[in-house]
Amino acid sequence: MGDPVQTTRNSKPRVLVVDDHPMVREGIRSMLAGELDAWAEAGTGQEALQRLLDLKPDLVLLDVQLPDMDGLTVLQRIKTLSPTTSVLIVTMHDNPGYVQQAVKLGAAGYVLKGISRRELLAAVRAVCEGEAVIEPSLLKRLLGEVTAESGSRTASGDTPEPLTRVEREVLVRLTQGLTNREIAEQLRWSHGTVKKYVQRILEKLQVSDRTQAAVEAVRRGLVG
Incomplete structure (x- = not known):
């Protein structure tokens, strides 16, 4: 249920x-x-x-x-x-x-x-x-278009404030279209812990929502 x-x-x-x-x-x-x-x-x-x-x-x-x-x-x-x-x-x-x-x-x-x-x-x-x-299927296509648009630009992977290893793990899951609950289940965290990490990621990437975070992650080469 x-x-x-x-x-x-x-x-x-x-x-x-x-x-x-x-x-x-x-x-x-x-x-x-x-x-x-x-x-x-x-x-x-x-x-x-x-x-x-x-x-x-x-x-x-x-x-x-x-x-x-x-x-x-x-x-x-x-x-x-x-x-x-x-x-x-x-x-x-x-x-x-x-x-x-x-x-x-x-x-x-x-x-x-x-x-x-x-x-x-x-x-x-x-x-x-x-x-x-x-x-998720739409997000994947959207990120694919972002990758194509980026073309030959070199992705530095830089952000105004660098992401930690754990934040990058969460960011990868955002690009997969997972909800906070699904991320919490995968990482065996509490729902509240995931929310805090997502908020930190949004602040560091200087974006207002998860979709923008996923797009920025691809543009900057922050996820493989």
């Missing part, structure tokens, strides 16, 4: 699901059954923004393809209207460019439709705990 889904306030989350297909919304609702404090759904961007004001959700699960508005525009408006609301993109679009743009606009995560209930719960749980989650 795993741990229950909880927000940083240690309560079940209020969730808004935005997708133009009723069957998709119902499927997600079924997968998250028993894990939510409140639930709302919307089939258009405009409806989503109204539901946002009504429900004041902790989390929005958002498709990027909607009939009336571009999903990334909806994301931007959500973050403007409710900065503390986390947004997890759930979509069929597997273009790494969408991932980069979504993260820049404030998305806390990006996963593909068709993931299992266990994977969706893990992503929702991580985002509700303040983490960022990117589908």
Whole structure:
């Protein structure tokens, strides 16, 4: 079963699901059954923004393809209207460019439709705990593009403040798309210890989220 889904306030989350297909919304609702404090759904961007004001959700699960508005525009408006609301993109679009743009606009995560209930719960749980989650296959492709763009540039491996050996071990796992819980399981650490190391890495790399940390790691040649 795993741990229950909880927000940083240690309560079940209020969730808004935005997708133009009723069957998709119902499927997600079924997968998250028993894990939510409140639930709302919307089939258009405009409806989503109204539901946002009504429900004041902790989390929005958002498709990027909607009939009336571009999903990334909806994301931007959500973050403007409710900065503390986390947004997890759930979509069929597997273009790494969408991932980069979504993260820049404030998305806390990006996963593909068709993931299992266990994977969706893990992503929702991580985002509700303040983490960022990117589908590992998408993150791998994104980092591959970064590597190609870097081309023949020499990677110095330098950061304003050098990473320790242990921090590099954690950074490698960030580039693999692992959540804090998964890293904690691999290294046999507490969840809190992993969070502290991730925060140190973000500070040393001078970035604000895990995806940027992974990109910087590849650009600077910090991981093999």
